[in-house]
Amino acid sequence: MRGEFRINGAIKECEFAPEAVLAQVLRDNGHTEVKIGCNRGECGACVILLDGELVNSCQVLAATATGREITTVKGVGNLHEPHPIQTALAETGAVQCGFCTPGMVLAAFYLLSRNPDPTEKEIANALDGNLCRCTGYVKIIEGIKLAAERMRANG
Amino acid sequence: MDEFKTIGKSVEKIDSISLATGEEKYVDDFPLDNPLHLALLYSPHAHAGIVRIDTTEAESMEGVVSILHHGNTPDKLHTTAGQGFPEPSPYDSRIFDKKMRFVGDRVALVAAETIEIAREAAKKIEVEYKLLEPLFDSERAMDADAPRLHGDDAFAPIPVKYDPAHNLAAEVEMSFGDLEAGFREADLIFDNTFYTPYASHCAIEPHAAFARFDERGRLVIYTATQVPFHARRIVGRTLDIPIGQIRVVKPRIGGGFGGKQEVFLEQLVALVTWRTKRPSKIILSREEVFANARTRHPMRTRLKAGAKSDGEITTIELDCLMNTGAYGSHALTVLSNAGAKVLPLLNKVKNVHFIGRSVYTNLPIGGAYRGYGATQSYSAYNQTIDMVARAAGVDLLEFFKKWTIKKGETSEVFRVLGEGKEGVAQIIHSCKLDECIDRGAEAIDWYAKRGRRIEVAPNIVKGVGVACSMQGSGIPKVDMGAASMKMNEDGSFNLYIGATDIGTGSDTIMAQIAAEVLGITPDRFIVLSSDTDLTPFDVGAYASSTTYISGQAVRKCAMKVAEQIKEVAAEMLDLPIEGLFLDNGRVIDDVSRKAVTLDDVCYYAFYTSNQRQIAAGASHFATESPPPFIAQFAEVNVDIRTGRVELIKFVSAVDCGQPLNPRLAEGQVEGAVVNGLSYALWEEYIYDKNGRMTNPSFWDYKIYTAADLPEMATIIVGSYEETGPFGAKSIGEIAINGPIPAIGNAIFDATGVRVFEAPYTSERVWRRLKEEGVTD
C-alpha cells in the first residue's frame, strides 16, 4: 500500500506492506537514523515522536501513522545545526557507540519539553525505556542535565 | 612526567555529533542494490544428527534464490573465534554441519528476495533428525559415559591439549612452589566453590553483515566486527577465496564487548554473494543474538586457600571448570586468563596451583566477553580474600595493600602462564592500587559502614564490600597494530589505522596521540580506521590492546612524520635539523626562533623543490602487558525477609596509567561497571529441560536502565606507564571484574551469609539466608 508521511516537517510518500512497522518503513525510506535494536518494543533504539508523543516505532504499524507528524532525531537537530541536547551529549562523553543515542536524544527532548528543570532522578526515570550497554548512563544523565541548563539560560 | 597539550584532555569524541544527529552509518544503514535477504534455520534439538534434509518445497517458493546447508557448502573445519593465526581455539566448526550440538545450531540458510520470504521458506525446509542424548551438565562432560559432541576430525591448530573424545576443549595447568607444604604451614583453610552464569553481551546493535561485488569483481564485506582483518582471513580460508579478493570494511559499530570478536556471519554473506553474484545481507534478531550468537562462558570456580593465623596466604589452589558450550570458541584463552589475569594480584603467595578445563556441552557457544575469564575467576578470588581477612581478623583494605603486587615487583605467573604457551615475564612499572583503595574507601565511607550491620529500616541491613583486580594491556608478543599517515597542504593529516573503534572512542584517542607528537590539535587528523583495503593491519579491538598497542603504533608513525617535517623545514630555513621542534602548527628553531608553519612545509614539499609526500607507516607489538589496577566498592541494603539486594552506591577507583582522555576513560569504566552490576544481580540464561533458552529477550533477560542505577562514583587515579603511549595502560575491560565479588562481599557484610552463585537474585539470596537460619 501507499501512504503519505510527514517526517521532520517534510511530506514523503512511501510504499509499504500492510503489516509493515513504522521503524522499518522509515528506515527503508532513508531514515536510517531510526535504529532497530530488538524490534519488540524493549530497547528504545527506534524511538520517534509521533504527533509529539514518544513511541517505539517498531511497535507502530506504518499504516496507522500516515498523515501524522513524525519526528526523528534529525528533526531535533542535524549535523550543521545540532540541538543543545546533541551538543551536550557529545561534550559530556555520553556518546559511545551511538546506537542508542538517537533514541536517547528524543527521550530527552520529550522530557525537557515538559520539564525544563528535571532532577537527575527524573532524567533517569525518563530514560527507563532506552537501553544503553556502553555508557552506564552516567554521562547521558549528565549531558541531559547540562542541555537543560543551557536551554533554560537561552530561554 | 611531560606536560601534555592534548593527552589528558577530554577531547570530544570525533564522531559524537555525527552519531548524536543520526548521520553515521552502521552496517544495516547502507543502501544495497537489490540484495538477497538471509534467514537461518536452527536446530530445535540440543543434540542430533541430520539424517535427511529436503529443501524442495522451500526452494519452490517464489522469491527463494538459494538454500545452503551441509550438503552444498565447503566442509572446512575452522574456529569462529576472531584471533591471531593459527588461532588458539580448536577447529571444531563448519559453516554447516550434519550434527547439531545445541538448540540453535545452524541447519540451513535461505537467501530470498525479501526477509519475509526467507523466513517463511526456512520453515518449509524438512529435516529429519536422529536424536542423540544431550549433555547439559558440564561437571559430567568428561565422564566415560558422557555423550560425545565432537568427532576425531576436530583438532587444535596449535600444540595444546585437546581431547574431543572426552569433551575437553582445552586444559591449562600451572603450578609453582609446594602446594602441600603451603597447606601444612596454614592455620586456616578455605575451600569454596563459586558459580558465574552464561551472559549475553547485549550490544544494542545486533550482529549484521552484508556482501557485494565491487566494480572489478572483488568481494566487499561490511560487517559489525571487532576484528576486520581476522574476518578477512577467516572468510578467505574457509571459503577458499584469495585474501586479495576480499575487502572487509567496518563502519560504525553499535557496541561489541567481545561478542563481535567472532566471525560467523561473514562466511554466509560471502558465500551467498560469491555464488549468486548478488549482494546479500543478514541482520540477526535480538532473539538470535541471545540464543545463537556468543556468550560469556559460565564457570564453576573452586578456590582452596591456606592462610596463617595473621592472614598471610600460603597457598592457593584454583580449579576452574568452564563450560564452552557446543563449540570451543576462546575455550583455551578465556580459561588461561581466569588464572593469568588473577593469580598475579597476590604475588607474595609462594605456592600456587591452577588447573582449568573447558568442556563441551550441548548449550550455547561461549566466546570473548569483556573481562575474558578474569571476571569469572575474580568472583571467587575476591570473596575468598574477604573470608581470609575476616577469619584472621585483619582489616581487609590493609590486607589488600600489604599483599597485592607493587611497582617494581613481578609474579611467577606472568612467566609461566600464557595463552596456549608459556607466558612473558614482566616487572610492574606502574601501580597505584593502594591509592585506588584509599580513595575508593573514602568515597564509600568504608569505615563508617563496614561490619556495622546498620539497620536502615526494620529488617533491612546495610553492608559494604570491596574487590580489587588487574587486567592486561594487549597480549604480549602476539598482538600487533599498525598505522600510516600522510600530510596535506593545510597542515592536516590523514591517519589510517587498523585499530577498530566499536564505540570506545579509539579513533579519537589515536588522533590525540598523533596530535601530541606533532604539536597540533586532534581536529587536524582525518581518521579512517578498519578498512582492509585502505588501512594497515591491526589484530582488532580485544584484549584491552587498542590504546597500548595500536596507540604506540600511531605514536611511532607520527614520530617518523615529525622527522620528515623537520627535514623539509631544515631545508627551507637552511638550519640544522637538530635545533628544530614542532609546536602549535609550526616548526621552530630553538636558537634563532625562526619558524615555518606546517602549511608552508607541505606546500614546499609538494611543489617547490626536492618534491616528496610526507608520509609514514609504523607498526607495534609489545613484549609486556602492563596491568591496569582497580579497587571497587559496593554498598547494599539487604532485605533479610525477602533476600532483595538494593544497590545503594558503587565506587570504582582505577589506575589506567596516564588517562589519554579522562572522560572517555571514565565512560569505559562506567559502562563496564553497569554491565557488571546487572550481571551480578539479574543476568543469566535460563533453559528448559531440552536445553532451549527460555529468556531470549530484553523483557525476560533484564539489563540495567538509567532508572536502575545506584549512586555511581568513578575515580581515575593517574599513574605513568613508561612502556605505554604517553604513559597509558588499558581501561576497557577491567571494571567489569568488581561488581560480583564486591556485591557478594557486601551481602556477607550485611547478613553474614555467603551467596556462592551469581546473579544475586532475591530468590537465591533468600534461599541462602534461609539455609543459614538468618530468615525463616
Ligand code: FES
Ligand atoms: S527496536 Fe523498537 S524498542 Fe527496540
Ligand code: FES
Ligand atoms: S552508546 Fe552504545 S548503546 Fe548507548
